[in-house]
Amino acid sequence: MFAIVETGGKQYTVREGDQLKVEKISAEAGDEIALDKVICLGENEDVQFGRPYVENAKVKCDVLEQDRDRKVVVFKHKRRKDYRRTQGHRQCFTRLKVKAIQA
Secondary structure, rough: EEEEEEEEOOEEEEEEEOOOEEEOOOOOOOEEEEEEEEEEEEOOOOOOOOOOOOOOEEEEEEEEEEEOOEEEEEEEEOOOOOOOEEEOOOEEEEEEEEEEEOO
């Protein structure tokens, strides 16, 4: 069985046992959360689509870790003007493991 869920403004296709990296969710490592914005739910040829979400559908997940991603370097430069700026950014994320998909 698979599901397409929405969290953090993005959509993810998940199956039971999958690990996924999503935008930061306020939960501690070891907590259990339920993603209830299920857009699509299916198994083989039997597929349900929601309008906009499938009713009474949830994806139960365990929070594995809260961490920060690799550093992205932002470099601004204007030629011949002696203007250079370097800045770094590390995005926070949450790693989830899908336990069950409930229809």
